[in-house]
Amino acid sequence: MIRLSSSLFARPALFVYAGIGITLATTAVTVASLYEMRLDAMAQARVAAQNLVISLQKEIERNLDIYQLAMRDVATSAETPGILRLTPEVRQLVAFGSAANTTELGALFATDATGKLVLDSRSIQPRKLDVSGRDYFQVQRLQENAGLYISAPFLPFAAEPGIPQIALSRRLKDKDGHFAGIVAGTLRLNYFRRLFEDSILGRHDTITLLRTDGTVLMRQPFHEGDIGKSLAVGHSLEPLVRSSHGTYIDIAVLDHIERLYTFRRVGSYPLVVVVGFATDDIFAGWRKRAITVGIVTVILDSLLILLSLMFSRQLRKRLAMERRLKRLAWFDALTGLPNRVQLQREALRMLTNANQHGSTLAVLFIDLDRFKRVNDTQGHAAGDEVLSEIARRLQDQIPTGDVIGRLGGDEFLAVLQDCDVLRAKQVAARILQAVYEPILINSKQDTRITISASIGIALSPHDGEEPGILLRNADLAMYQAKGAGRNQVRFSAPEYERQAKEQLELEVALLRALRGNALNVAYQPKVDAAGVLCGVEALVRWENNGQGIAPDRFITIAEESGLIAEMDAWVMGEACRQLAEWRAEGLNVPNISVNVCAADFKRPDYPGFVSDTLQSHGLVATDLTLEMTERVLFDESVPDIRKSLDAIHDLGIALSIDDFGTGYSSLSYLHRFAVKELKIDKSFVQGIGRDAMAESLAQTLIHIGKILKLTVTAEGVETRAQRDFLGTHGCHLYQGFLFSRPLAARDFARWVRAHRPCTLPGDPDAQATTLGASPD
Ligand code: C2E
Ligand code: CA
Ligand code: CA
Numbered sequence: 001m002i003r004l005s006s007s008l009f010a011r012p013a014l015f016v017y018a019g020i021g022i023t024l025a026t027t028a029v030t031v032a033s034l035y036e037m038r039l040d041a042m043a044q045a046r047v048a049a050q051n052l053v054i055s056l057q058k059e060i061e062r063n064l065d066i067y068q069l070a071m072r073d074v075a076t077s078a079e080t081p082g083i084l085r086l087t088p089e090v091r092q093l094v095a096f097g098s099a100a101n102t103t104e105l106g107a108l109f110a111t112d113a114t115g116k117l118v119l120d121s122r123s124i125q126p127r128k129l130d131v132s133g134r135d136y137f138q139v140q141r142l143q144e145n146a147g148l149y150i151s152a153p154f155l156p157f158a159a160e161p162g163i164p165q166i167a168l169s170r171r172l173k174d175k176d177g178h179f180a181g182i183v184a185g186t187l188r189l190n191y192f193r194r195l196f197e198d199s200i201l202g203r204h205d206t207i208t209l210l211r212t213d214g215t216v217l218m219r220q221p222f223h224e225g226d227i228g229k230s231l232a233v234g235h236s237l238e239p240l241v242r243s244s245h246g247t248y249i250d251i252a253v254l255d256h257i258e259r260l261y262t263f264r265r266v267g268s269y270p271l272v273v274v275v276g277f278a279t280d281d282i283f284a285g286w287r288k289r290a291i292t293v294g295i296v297t298v299i300l301d302s303l304l305i306l307l308s309l310m311f312s313r314q315l316r317k318r319l320a321m322e323r324r325l326k327r328l329a330w331f332d333a334l335t336g337l338p339n340r341v342q343l344q345r346e347a348l349r350m351l352t353n354a355n356q357h358g359s360t361l362a363v364l365f366i367d368l369d370r371f372k373r374v375n376d377t378q379g380h381a382a383g384d385e386v387l388s389e390i391a392r393r394l395q396d397q398i399p400t401g402d403v404i405g406r407l408g409g410d411e412f413l414a415v416l417q418d419c420d421v422l423r424a425k426q427v428a429a430r431i432l433q434a435v436y437e438p439i440l441i442n443s444k445q446d447t448r449i450t451i452s453a454s455i456g457i458a459l460s461p462h463d464g465e466e467p468g469i470l471l472r473n474a475d476l477a478m479y480q481a482k483g484a485g486r487n488q489v490r491f492s493a494p495e496y497e498r499q500a501k502e503q504l505e506l507e508v509a510l511l512r513a514l515r516g517n518a519l520n521v522a523y524q525p526k527v528d529a530a531g532v533l534c535g536v537e538a539l540v541r542w543e544n545n546g547q548g549i550a551p552d553r554f555i556t557i558a559e560e561s562g563l564i565a566e567m568d569a570w571v572m573g574e575a576c577r578q579l580a581e582w583r584a585e586g587l588n589v590p591n592i593s594v595n596v597c598a599a600d601f602k603r604p605d606y607p608g609f610v611s612d613t614l615q616s617h618g619l620v621a622t623d624l625t626l627e628m629t630e631r632v633l634f635d636e637s638v639p640d641i642r643k644s645l646d647a648i649h650d651l652g653i654a655l656s657i658d659d660f661g662t663g664y665s666s667l668s669y670l671h672r673f674a675v676k677e678l679k680i681d682k683s684f685v686q687g688i689g690r691d692a693m694a695e696s697l698a699q700t701l702i703h704i705g706k707i708l709k710l711t712v713t714a715e716g717v718e719t720r721a722q723r724d725f726l727g728t729h730g731c732h733l734y735q736g737f738l739f740s741r742p743l744a745a746r747d748f749a750r751w752v753r754a755h756r757p758c759t760l761p762g763d764p765d766a767q768a769t770t771l772g773a774s775p776d
Contacts, residue, residue: 012312019308023301030297034290038283045282046247049262052199053275059195061267063105067185070099070108071170075183078110078119078172088124096121106165106186110172113181129157136169140182146171150270152215153189153228164189164227166217189218196220204257204278212241212270226254240272334384335391338405346403347415347467351460354417362424364414365456365474366431369486371410374449381443386451393434397427422560425500428455428489452487454478463492507561509544510554514567521574522742525751526713526735529727533752535591538575539742564599572613578745580617587752593625593656598635607647621652629658633669649674661701670708678705682716688725702729
């Protein structure tokens with residue numbers, strides 16, 4: 001099976017989006033090209049209509065021109081005086097000689113002023129007709145400047161019944177210029193009908209011949225009723241009258257069909273030829289193609305979307321299956337915890353990490369005691385419930401970043417990084433406690449079961465640096481725990497066992513000592529260059545079973561077991577009580593320093609506690625100095641530690657930076673927290689005379705203190721040479737075995753009495769200074 005989860009395929013929705021995207025794009029392109037095709041169809045129709053209208057207009061104009069010329073000859077003849085005196089044959093020849101080829105179109109004739117025919121192209125003896133009622137006669141008679149007039153359609157008097165005609169007429173004048181009749185030519189409209197019929201194209205296409213006043217003279221397709229109708233009410237007449245040619249789209253007045261109309265004025269005649277192509281016909285071809293293209297596009301697009309949907313669904317299913325398989329492969333189905341395979345991977349990763357960073361790592365092998373009995377007596381369903389519940393509890397006990405998994409059956413494994421003996425023991429103890437809580441089994445009608453566990457611990461690198469070896473050692477240790485009576489923790493290495501046991505015992509003993517007031521405080525003087533006492537540092541001491549325990553050791557235990565704050569509070573109270581007592585005895589001790597750590601600040605209102613302590617012994621703020629390492633200032637685990645420091649400063653209590661030079665040495669915070677004193681760490685002091693590097697560092701640290709106007713105190717001064725070196729470079733105060741070891745209260749009082757300034761008579765500057773006074 002190809003791994004999908006790491007590729008583009010890990011996002012099935014993408015394929016649906018892509019499908020929709022492609023569909024939209026192709027649809028847009030299709031719509032655009034269809035639109036273009038539509039425009040093309042229209043353009044082509046326009047060209048065709050224009051060509052047709054031009055050819056029709058030319059043809060009609062040519063014939064009318066011929067007719068007009070013939071009419072002019074008739075007119076000239078009619079106006080010639082004495083024409084009626086010629087013989088009829090000659091007269092006919094003179095008048096209609098040039099009209100020989102116009103018989104196709106109709107008849108030419110002239111009338112007198114009363115409308116009676118005087119010359120007639122149809123017969124040598126003019127027919128006895130009176131046209132005085134015709135419009136073409138009336139117009140000429142009444143309008144002097146009518147010019148060439150084209151009549152409305154009319155039916156002839158006789159013959160060819162039903163075939164309408166029009167007539168062209170001109171006015172005849174006598175020699176005085178008065179109306180003397182008309183010359184006229186009738187035009188059978190059939191001529192136009194045939195002309196138009198020959199040109200017609202589509203079913204809904206039209207060709208119309210109009211008078212410019214909107215009267216229809218001929219229209220194709222032919223309907224008798226159309227002839228003589230007026231289109232003057234139609235809105236489309238306007239452009240026809242105004243310009244000589246043009247094109248527009250309109251709905252026909254006569255049949256209400258939308259057409260593309262192209263028109264042209266017939267020369268100078270008051271006639272217009274209009275060709276109309278139905279837009280339906282124009283777009284018929286296009287529509288067919290559009291429908292085909294549309295259907296194909298819709299089918300293709302639907303197919304594409306369908307395919308992408310199917311593909312993404314398929315993909316989603318496959319991904320889900322892959323995830324399920326992965327879970328099956330890496331996680332335990334019952335508890336959801338990492339399984340053996342996953343544990344091995346994780347352990348390897350954490351071990352590699354630990355080896356790289358030189359840190360320790362603990363492997364806890366956890367095995368439930370007599371779990372088989374639960375299965376046997378309560379059934380497997382109950383057994384499963386127990387395992388699930390235990391898994392949950394175990395997970396709760398494991399810090400984030402560490403791992404707990406199920407090896408199988410009732411065996412669990414925890415891997416804890418950055419974990420030493422003590423912490424491993426603590427976590428194991430918590431696990432034992434959590435497992436031992438009664439478990440409620442619902443499937444057995446709320447039966448309660450109590451079960452214990454045995455835990456074996458192996459530590460890396462001591463017990464091995466490979467997961468397999470660590471696991472085996474932890475397993476062996478677990479068997480020892482079982483052998484020792486179950487519900488126990490055992491370390492793989494015996495010395496750890498001892499160490500952990502001791503540690504635990506010490507913890508208990510320390511708690512007892514603290515609560516039983518069995519701790520002590522030792523006092524170490526701080527002196528100036530002249531040996532004058534300037535302060536004293538309180539250092540906690542513990543004697544367990546007559547054996548002194550190194551402060552560094554039991555302070556670590558106090559920190560790890562959470563006792564430190566209580567212990568420091570006790571030391572502060574004791575130191576203040578002692579200072580007050582000395583003063584009551586008349587001993588001049590200017591100031592007392594106590595050591596504090598970050599955990600002390602976790603107490604709500606620590607500043608309040610400090611000031612209460614001072615007050616309860618009748619002391620003031622300037623009597624106390626708090627010593628802390630740089631790390632305390634930056635401790636993130638205590639909220640608002642900086643606010644507390646500000647509050648303490650506001651009380652007037654001095655802050656001193658302990659072990660200066662070994663921490664962050666960021667100078668800005670010294671100012672920020674209104675620090676009063678720097679204590680140069682004894683490692684620099686003790687390097688004086690031995691280590692050039694330490695010497696120059698000590699020098700630099702003193703320099704920093706001087707620049708920042710802080711009291712610089714050197715701790716761990718053991719030799720005169722050290723004191724002299726520090727003195728020459730401007731150190732203000734000294735503390736160390738050279739002056740005194742930390743002493744019991746009574747011994748300290750004795751030391752003070754023995755070192756009264758008066759015992760140094762050779763030193764007139766000798767004078768007790770308190771911290772906070774400018775050292776310069
Ligand atoms: P620190 O605050 O740096 O205390 C000075 C340490 O130097 C003390 O060690 C002191 O006995 C030792 N010392 C003094 N003069 C000399 C000397 O000339 N040579 C040498 N080699 N050492 C000298 P101690 O008493 O073992 O305390 C160790 C650390 O424990 C202290 O270091 C301080 O950080 C912490 N500590 C002591 N008492 C308390 C307390 O009440 N509360 C807290 N939180 N920490 C305390
Ligand atoms: Ca200190
Ligand atoms: Ca120190």
